[in-house]
Amino acid sequence: MKIPARIKPLVEDGLVDEVIRPLMSGKEADVFIVRCGGEIRCAKVYKEADKRGFKQATQYQEGRKVRNSRRARALEKGSRFGRKEQEQLWQNTEVEALFRLARAGVRVPRPYGCFDGVLLMELICDEEGLEAPRLNDVTMSAVQAMEDHKLMMRYVVRMLCAGLVHGDLSEFNVLVDDDGPVIIDLPQVVNAAANNHAKRLLARDIIKITSYYGLYAPEILKTRYAGEIWALYEAGELHPEVALTGAHDAIELDPDVDAVLEEIKQAMFEQQQRLARLQEQV
Numbered sequence: 001m002k003i004p005a006r007i008k009p010l011v012e013d014g015l016v017d018e019v020i021r022p023l024m025s026g027k028e029a030d031v032f033i034v035r036c037g038g039e040i041r042c043a044k045v046y047k048e049a050d051k052r053g054f055k056q057a058t059q060y061q062e063g064r065k066v067r068n069s070r071r072a073r074a075l076e077k078g079s080r081f082g083r084k085e086q087e088q089l090w091q092n093t094e095v096e097a098l099f100r101l102a103r104a105g106v107r108v109p110r111p112y113g114c115f116d117g118v119l120l121m122e123l124i125c126d127e128e129g130l131e132a133p134r135l136n137d138v139t140m141s142a143v144q145a146m147e148d149h150k151l152m153m154r155y156v157v158r159m160l161c162a163g164l165v166h167g168d169l170s171e172f173n174v175l176v177d178d179d180g181p182v183i184i185d186l187p188q189v190v191n192a193a194a195n196n197h198a199k200r201l202l203a204r205d206i207i208k209i210t211s212y213y214g215l216y217a218p219e220i221l222k223t224r225y226a227g228e229i230w231a232l233y234e235a236g237e238l239h240p241e242v243a244l245t246g247a248h249d250a251i252e253l254d255p256d257v258d259a260v261l262e263e264i265k266q267a268m269f270e271q272q273q274r275l276a277r278l279q280e281q282v
Contacts, residue, residue: 007019015036016035017034019033019043020034030045036120046091046119091114094186101186105240107181108186109182127177133176134176145216153244153246155181160238167201169209171212229244231248
């Protein structure tokens with residue numbers, strides 16, 4: 001296939017040997033399957049700020065540190081140089097988060113580096129070597145849903161212990177291979193201690209992912225992990241293997257999360273229709 005313009009410099013520099021085909025197009029990036037020497041990887045090409053789906057990027061960027069004072073001033077002024085630096089910061093955040101979360105015991109794709117707005121990383125595959133599907137394309141039993149949901153709550157805890165909140169966790173940002181869920185798409189990850197939106201974003205992440213697994217195991221919908229996890233975090237009692245009960249007073253939500261809940265209800269309705277169609281085909 002024709003080499004995308006953004007990947008061409010990587011081909012010229014020998015970082016990529018071949019662009020095999022497109023994998024997916026999302027709200028923040030386009031992803032391609034590429035060959036790097038003897039390995040098949042994926043190349044995530046970030047979209048420019050005015051073409052991304054994240055229209056409220058400011059809430060994610062709060063608390064991100066810029067060590068260079070000149071860059072910090074440029075970011076504040078919003079100059080052309082500042083906007084370029086902001087884009088680089090957005091992209092580097094994902095690379096750093098991937099390394100940090102892997103060390104924390106969260107399953108994420110292995111990163112190989114970000115070059116001129118192109119992130120090279122591991123291609124998650126199933127045992128047959130095919131690209132792993134997204135969670136929203138997978139059906140499962142109630143037992144499997146409960147098991148995977150419990151594992152996802154463990155990953156959320158480990159992320160928070162590493163100081164991070166995903167900020168956009170849903171069935172569309174999780175891949176599923178033969179070993180279970182793999183969390184992807186992290187440029188919007190937030191600093192839990194420095195971002196005033198962290199509590200709300202954590203609650204939204206947990207609500208959305210719980211709502212999806214709840215389609216297969218409705219009893220999951222009764223759990224209250226968001227309040228429990230945040231309370232432990234604030235008390236300094238959260239650790240990677242902390243025992244969770246899922247029983248806690250509901251976390252206080254603001255109007256923005258209420259709007260998200262309405263979106264979730266609609267998404268659940270559409271998903272239920274999709275499952276019904278699949279059952280009719282069996």
